[in-house]
Amino acid sequence: MTTAPADGARPLPGTFPAQPRRTSAVLRIMLGTRLRRLRESRHITLEEAGRAIRASHSKISRMELGRVGFRRRDVADLLTLYGVADNAERDAMLALVSQAGIPDWWHAYDDVLPSWFESYVGLEQAAGGIRNYEVQFVPGLLQTEDYARAVIRLGHPDARSDEIERRVTFRMARQEVLARPGPPHLWAVVDEAVLRRSPGAPAVMRGQIDRLLEQVALPNVTVQVVPFSAGGHAAAGGPFSILRFHETDLPDIVYLEQLTTATYLDKREDVDHYLAVMERLCIRAEPAAATRRILRAVRDDL
Numbered sequence: 001m002t003t004a005p006a007d008g009a010r011p012l013p014g015t016f017p018a019q020p021r022r023t024s025a026v027l028r029i030m031l032g033t034r035l036r037r038l039r040e041s042r043h044i045t046l047e048e049a050g051r052a053i054r055a056s057h058s059k060i061s062r063m064e065l066g067r068v069g070f071r072r073r074d075v076a077d078l079l080t081l082y083g084v085a086d087n088a089e090r091d092a093m094l095a096l097v098s099q100a101g102i103p104d105w106w107h108a109y110d111d112v113l114p115s116w117f118e119s120y121v122g123l124e125q126a127a128g129g130i131r132n133y134e135v136q137f138v139p140g141l142l143q144t145e146d147y148a149r150a151v152i153r154l155g156h157p158d159a160r161s162d163e164i165e166r167r168v169t170f171r172m173a174r175q176e177v178l179a180r181p182g183p184p185h186l187w188a189v190v191d192e193a194v195l196r197r198s199p200g201a202p203a204v205m206r207g208q209i210d211r212l213l214e215q216v217a218l219p220n221v222t223v224q225v226v227p228f229s230a231g232g233h234a235a236a237g238g239p240f241s242i243l244r245f246h247e248t249d250l251p252d253i254v255y256l257e258q259l260t261t262a263t264y265l266d267k268r269e270d271v272d273h274y275l276a277v278m279e280r281l282c283i284r285a286e287p288a289a290a291t292r293r294i295l296r297a298v299r300d301d302l
Contacts, residue, residue: 022247025122027100029066030249034093035075036064038082052081065266067119070097109170112163116262120241120255124184125177129244131278132188136239137199138208139188141175142215142223147208148172150200178220187222189281195225195298202302209299216291224285225294242274 022030039049039060046057053060053074062068075097079090106113106121113121124130124141132139137151148171152164159167178186198205215221241255254265254274265271286294 022099023104023122023126024100024102025066025104025119026126026245026247026250027096028068028070030247031070031075031093031096031100032064032066033249035078035082038079038084039064042082044081049078049081053077070100072097105173106170109166109173112167112170114260116260117257119264120257120262121174123243123245123253123255124174126245127184127243128246129242130184130186131242131244132186132239133190133241133278133281134188134194134239135191136194136197138190138194138212139186140171141178141186142188142212142221143171143175144204144208144211145172146204147199147211150198150204154199178218183220185220185222187224189224189226189278189285192225192227195295198302206299206302209295209302213292213295213299216288216295222288223291224282224288225291226281226285227294230284240274242271242278 039046046060049060050057055074059068063070063074072094075094076090079093084090084093104122104125106118106125110118130141137143138147140148143151145168149164149168152167152171153159156164156167177183195205195209198208212223216223239257243253243255245252251266251268252271252275254271256263256265265274
């Protein structure tokens with residue numbers, strides 16, 4: 001993904017650097033998408049597919065969305081139902097089942113990783129482009145340890161100190177995606193309130209601003225600020241993320257997080273709506289070329 005132009009008007013570029021390793025979440029979505037296309041090409045209903053593997057139509061739907069794991073026997077039975085007789089094609093699909101079942105590094109953090117967030121981490125780690133809009137906090141991929149610790153304490157006020165530190169460690173591990181070979185391009189648009197409202201002591205925010213000044217110099221990180229003077233805008237509903245991938249089987253995905261759950265949108269009309277909102281945000285925000293000046297001014301006020 002290329003760097004944002006000075007006016008920040010492009011919604012989500014479609015060219016990426018070297019392709020990252022496919023994660024289990026991405027492999028599940030790829031496999032589910034292929035199974036859905038095969039089912040629809042044969043005009044087979046969800047109910048009929050469910051009966052073939054002794055399951056409900058809702059399980060087939062979850063499989064096709066990549067929201068659950070796959071059993072080799074179930075996929076083999078579905079391929080038979082869908083008329084896939086070619087051994088090479090069957091073997092390729094069944095190989096995806098095995099690959100999608102290999103645990104990724106973040107599974108070691110299951111004790112602090114909600115199941116509804118696990119899919120997002122898998123998508124984030126495999127994305128070619130990540131777009132964020134934030135209204136309250138610095139995006140997690142750009143946070144310092146001290147800032148992350150303060151934010152996590154706000155969300156988990158009763159957690160033990162060792163649990164807080166484990167969550168901080170996990171967040172720092174996620175950030176390594178930006179430094180890997182062929183990293184994704186992170187393009188974040190943040191409300192000015194993100195920079196003006198510190199979750200901890202002033203020193204925490206100063207350290208965070210210093211980190212942002214370092215990160216916006218990276219070729220794969222773009223940050224724009226929506227100033228208070230911009231008034232109301234199209235994203236008044238709250239923060240969201242848009243992820244884009246190398247694989248043609250994968251659609252863009254919009255991620256919306258609540259306190260105890262999350263929503264993943266991949267229907268074309270939904271994604272297009274959020275892409276249009278992001279484009280308008282980029283236009284209302286200060287250009288990326290002004291971000292360093294804004295960050296230095298905020299730091300001087302702390």
